[in-house]
Amino acid sequence: RKEVEQDPGPFNVPEGATVAFNCTYSNSASQSFFWYRQDCRKEPKLLMSVYSSGNEDGRFTAQLNRASQYISLLIRDSKLSDSATYLCVVTTGNTGKLIFGQGTTLQVKP
Amino acid sequence: DTGVSQDPRHKITKRGQNVTFRCDPISEHNRLYWYRQTLGQGPEFLTYFQNEAQLEKSRLLSDRFSAERPKGSFSTLEIQRTEQGDSAMYLCASSLVGRYNEQFFGPGTRLTVL
Numbered sequence: 001r002k003e004v005e006q007d008p009g010p011f012n013v014p015e016g017a018t019v020a021f022n023c024t025y026s027n028s029a030s031q032s033f034f035w036y037r038q039d040c041r042k043e044p045k046l047l048m049s050v051y052s053s054g055n056e057d058g059r060f061t062a063q064l065n066r067a068s069q070y071i072s073l074l075i076r077d078s079k080l081s082d083s084a085t086y087l088c089v090v091t092t093g094n095t096g097k098l099i100f101g102q103g104t105t106l107q108v109k110p
Numbered sequence: 111d112t113g114v115s116q117d118p119r120h121k122i123t124k125r126g127q128n129v130t131f132r133c134d135p136i137s138e139h140n141r142l143y144w145y146r147q148t149l150g151q152g153p154e155f156l157t158y159f160q161n162e163a164q165l166e167k168s169r170l171l172s173d174r175f176s177a178e179r180p181k182g183s184f185s186t187l188e189i190q191r192t193e194q195g196d197s198a199m200y201l202c203a204s205s206l207v208g209r210y211n212e213q214f215f216g217p218g219t220r221l222t223v224l
Contacts, residue, residue: 008150043112043201043215044153087152095166096141096205098213100152 003027006088006101013108017078021104023071023088030090030099033064035073038085038103047073047086078108112136114216116202122222123192130188131219135204142185143213144177145201146170153201159185160207192223 006023013019025033033050048055050062050071061074071088088101113136123129135142140161145153156175157167161182171177174192179185189196199220203213 004152043217045112045215046212089152095158096207096211096213097143097155097158097166098145098153098203099155102150103152 001026002102003099004088004090004101006104008102008104010105010107013078013106015078015080015108015110017108018074018076019078019106020075021073021086021088021106023073023101025069025071025088025090025099027090027092028069030069030092032091033071034089034091034098035060035062035071036087036089036100038087040084044087044100075106078106080108080110082106083108112214112216114202114204114214116200116216116219118219119217120220120222122224124224125192125194127192128188128190129192129221130186131200131202131221133185133187133202133204133216135184135202136214137183138206139204139214140182140207141205141211141213142179143203143205144185144187145203147199147201147218148197156187189221192221194223197221197223 035047036044037047038044054063059076085103115134143158144156147153159179199218201218202216205211205213
């Protein structure tokens with residue numbers, strides 16, 4: 001079983017739609033949680049950190065449920081420019097090494 | 111441009127050849143990470159350095175792979191006797207010490223082994 005699991009999609013949504021991605025992680029000792037965005041053939045870039053209290057950045061909302069070992073990302077009012085792969089990421093211990101999920105592909109269509 | 115550079119951006123080689131990749135991190139960053147990404151998968155951790163010390167290596171890093179960061183600045187990743195299964199994107203990232211510090215990724219080196 002992979003340490004971080006995501007539905008690979010693809011998710012095809014119209015502009016303006018709300019879309020939610022989910023992710024589960026297996027290591028209960030995981031300490032930090034992130035969503036990264038990766039455009040086609042580009043490097044991953046940090047989208048947002050995820051906290052137990054939940055956090056919002058504009059149209060993006062991330063939630064963490066430590067008891068269920070579950071992380072979510074909600075994108076409201078989807079834009080064409082949101083089309084990308086969204087990677088769920090956790091860290092364990094103090095090394096800072098990132099453990100990535102497979103990624104979920106989002107395609108926003110006009 | 112994140113400030114992390116990698117060279118070359120693309121490398122095509124024949125099976126059995128040796129290849130070396132270079133990563134130049136953001137100058138004040140003391141941690142440097144190598145990851146490998148294959149098509150349709152997320153990046154997988156290979157190894158990391160804190161300053162010049164290599165502190166962890168993944169089981170993915172077979173003895174054909176070696177990484178160095180000789181002066182705590184740039185790093186090299188060498189693959190000896192390449193195999194077709196080594197074909198992937200090799201990503202380098204750097205950060206400051208601390209588990210909450212963001213890692214900044216370079217553009218990657220895409221390796222194709224024929």
